[in-house]
Amino acid sequence: MPQEGPSVASGTPGQQRGFEWIACEICGSSRHHLVAARTDLFLGGNTLFAMHECEECHVIYQFPRPTPEKMADYYPPYYQQYTKGLVEEKWLTRLSRCYGLRKRAKIITKQVQTGTVLDVGCATGDFLSIMKTFPRWRVYGIEPTHTALTYARQRIGLSVVEGVLNVAPFAENSFDAITMWDVLEHVYDPLDVLKDVARLLKPGGVFVVNHPNIKSIDRKLFGNMWLGYELPRHLYLFPSDLLRDLMAELGLQEVERQCLYGSHAATFSSVMFLIENRFKDPKVQALARKLLFSVVARLLVLPYFKVIDYLKLGSNITAVFVKPPDTKSVQENS
């Protein structure tokens, strides 16, 4: 592990406690360069966090990064992912989110028509609540955040395991579909997680992962303010081709790649970061938010995002992988 100092100012030595300096955990190289640095735009504070690009495999990773213990501070109970489930949204928001969630479900049923689905990092269970409405699907979730999974269990009635994938009590070849919606970039050990996905998926099963698109127009337009960096909660950003190659090594073939959902919300969030950075008056910020996220604004920009998504240049990208039906199990291979 390299012992060089932080390449961005991170305050006094006391403030640096709770951070770790790592080499690229995808390829092992310690050669990298800075691509973004900013404070936590969601929670505030003065600590500067940084993203570096590995010069060997080109994955982008946070360096230095908070230790897992320290990272808990950056996921407070009011962090937006855990505050509100689908059932509590206003009707128009709920309608819009249901539309997006059904699109996610359909990308699965295009490959596999029935079976068991595991949503890794299922949060409050919105996706599984929609997946459950599709005929002949049994749904399971796994989620490390207690408040979110309690919500999913009690409000939605879902079967959710508490924890992370590598300690979950699932047998090899358990699932016909595994999904990771905006989760891979948050984990400390993405390679191990992907290995677990390959192990838990049945032959013929489908794996769908949505993650920040480092080729997006938003990344070029907004630079440090791009939502995809989401520092310090995002640890790894994968080039789509690297992810394809890593999954191929694990025996899964990429069959589809598209900008499936969330492009306009991501772009508007990045615009809000810019506005909040420029205008400190809360009234101006509130007005900007109201205008940007209004139905009229969304409709006006619809054609732009249709084109962006078609060109696969949206802020997020969804990749679909299948495990070939003739894949032998680990035991059979050994």
Ligand SMILES: [Zn+2]
């Ligand atoms: Zn690397």
